[in-house]
Amino acid sequence: QNGTIQQINAGEIDLEEGQFKLRIDEIDSNSDEFVQLVESIQKNKILNNIIVRKSNDGNRKPYQLISGFRRMTALKAAISENGNFANATVPARILESSVSNDDAYRISFTENLARKDLSLWEIALACAKIRDQKRSEGGMSSGQIEKHIAGLIQKDDRTVRRYLKLAAIKNKEIKDAVNNGTINYLDALEIGENDFAEDEITALLSHLKVHPKSTRAFKRFYENLEYCCECSEMSLSAVLECKNADEFLSLENEELFARVEHLRDKTGKEYPEILNGEAGPLVKPIPAIDAEANKKSFQDRFAKASKPIS
Secondary structure, three states, X not given: OOOEEEEEEHHHEEOOOOOXXXXXXXXXXXXXXXXXXXXXXXXXXXXXXXXXXXXXXXXXXXXXXXXXXXXXXXXXXXXXXXXXXXXXXXXXXXXXXXXXXXXXXXXXXXXXXXXXXXXXXXXXXXXXXXXXXXXXXXXXXXXXHHHHHHHHHOOXXXXXXXXXXXXXOOOHHHHHHHHOOOOOHHHHHHHHOOOOOHHHHHHHXXXXXXXXXXXXXXHHHHHHHHHHHHHHOXXXXXXXOOOOHHHHHOOOHHHHHHHHHHHHHHXXXXXXHHHHHOHHHHOOOHHHHHHHHHHHXXXXXXXXXXXXXX
């Protein structure tokens, strides 16, 4: 299955059929990375072999592309409108038509991951694509399919299940937040499991962009946020707008619960009023809360007892 390496014409490759295409979309033609690739191909042509499989379908072109979709897209851009893309020669590793689809996927994953060409979303969607194909073929349980995918991408079953859950998230803002590093994919799964309105997701991601969290810190922050929303019946965005929200939501869970309940007992106020009006004291330990409350009470009593000198 190592195949032979030789020069072939771009026009001999079926670029319309994208069975093994793992990238979500064509590379943005305005990105620096893509522009650099186009310039490199203009000067040096394609230096690294693409990988193709011979087609045994007489209605198709001779070769089916397995790996190298980005390079072929850049080659088309490099040749320009007046060039003859179909006759451009490309170095290719040519596999026999007998190479199975599973082996072709394995090769495609290995090549793309080695070059770091794939985003996390692209890996997740590729896993979902293979799962759907295996389901349509029948004969394998969900667990067997997950193990099969794990073997293809050289990950464990648990990671594959997470990828499949990630692929099911439809919200574009969550996807963008993962891609630009605002949140990691585990945090995305946590957010995606809840039926938040789009404006609430926007508020949460905007907050995390300003106040980035580690995975452990995000879990604590998120559990506190859910607690505050549930107890106060306030919206997620309303809680995030409270004074010192990031500070009290970043507390250890039990500590925040204790402070909120202590303030309820001491002031007789309910959750919305505590979060909106008492969020300053919430960032202090309970002894400090009591000391400040006693000081305020003493000042109030002193003010009432004092009479102005006439």
